[in-house]
Amino acid sequence: MTQSTHTDRHTPRRIALLGASGSIGRSALNVIEHSGGCLVPSVLTVHRQTQVLLELAHRYHPKTVVVSDPNADCSCLRELPCGTELLVGAAALEEVATGDDIDVVLSAIVGSAGLCSTRAALEANKTVALANKESLVVAGELLTSLVQAGHGRIIPVDSEHSAIYQCLHARRLTPESGKPWQCPVACCPEVERLILTASGGPFRGWAPDRLQGVTVADALAHPTWSMGKKITIDSATMVNKALELIEAHWLFGVSGDKLSVVIHPQSIIHSMVEFIDGAIVAQLSPPDMQLPIQFALYDSERHRGPSQRMDWHRLCQLEFAMPGPGEYPALALGYDVVARGGSCGVVFNTANEVAVNAFLHGQLPFDRIVPACEHALSIHPYDPCPDFHRLGELELWTRLEIQKWIS
Secondary structure (H helix, E strand, C coil), X not given: CCCXXXXXXXXXXXXXXXXXXXXXXXXXXXXXXXXXXXXXXXXXXXXCCHHHHHHHHHHHCCCEEEECCCCCCCHHHHHCCCXXXXXXXXXXXXXXXXCCCCCEEEECCCHHHHHHHHHHHHHCCCEEEECCHHHHHHHHHHHHHHHXXXXXXXXXXXXXXXXXXXXXXXXXXXXXXXXXXXCCCCCCCCEEEEEEEECCCCCCCCCHHHHHHCCHHHHCCCCCCCCCHHHHHHHHHCHHHHHHHHHHHHHHCCCHXXXXXXXXXXXXXXXXXXXXXCCEEEEECCCCCHHHHHHHHCCCCCCCCCCCCCCCCCCCCCCCECCCCCCCHHHHHHHHHHHHCCCHHHHHHHHHHHHHXXXXXXXXXXXXXXXXXXXHHHHCCCCCCCCHHHHHHHHHHHHHHHHHHHC
């Protein structure tokens, strides 16, 4: 199967949207709706929200829809539009992600569940607009090896990584090869540091003892972003930023000493690239995921779209601060995973998924989420070079270990 370069600007780009019912999926559909037919949602998938999928199918008339949970109630989908095919089960995600009639796969499934379809899309030489950071956290070495071998391309959708990608794309810091520009496997020697910004979440500046009484409602009250529950909790613990450090390590081929985090509560500057001469290039925009989604779906081309515009008359003061020593323990875990590599990514990610779910269901205090991750990392059977099968075994081991630790 050959890679689709899709050079004809007058031909619609056919999108497989994996995770259509989530916050990224909704933003992506709004981008598609404003594209004037340049972007077409050929595939829409959900896990079990079948009623939402039915409504989306009637609105966008995709060629195929997928319900990945085989136990979901699909009875309402008897009313799908004529010509829309229904597939059910996790294997169907890989099937639609590798279809010859798809130009871009937007991987927006939450958690490690998005790994298999992301892997399949790359193996089928697809361009993957990656919003599922967990894929790289869990299997970064294996996925980037596929890209290095010429299998597919990755364009990041996370606002921080998209910002870095945009800064590097503007400089074209890769050798001229005649091939479509893609995320660099290793940064150019001109690059000194990649600087990820973080809002600090709703508990910025709180003393550790104050975190003991945090409720689910408190943790879901993010000051600048509107996101799904899991990523909002991750932002509150700063695990999300730790995961982004790991993702940046694999996306841009940089070591931990070239990655920095700066607290920036306004979320206007999304990330920065510092060059060896001291110059810093930043990407600025209001906190709106539609912009990085659109940039990825159009394969790094600039088009008018629905993203918010900067109101320079109302722009508040931009604040910056370095994380204090011990202020965000999750960041230390992120740097540790970058340094150790191997099986640490899957263990960290899985432990966090289990701990966050336990917190959301009242089974674990908020301030014990990060210690749960630290516990799993400290005792797990470390593997320096796990294959995909071993990653699955380690994920299962971690789930059982954290459930035992919680109880």
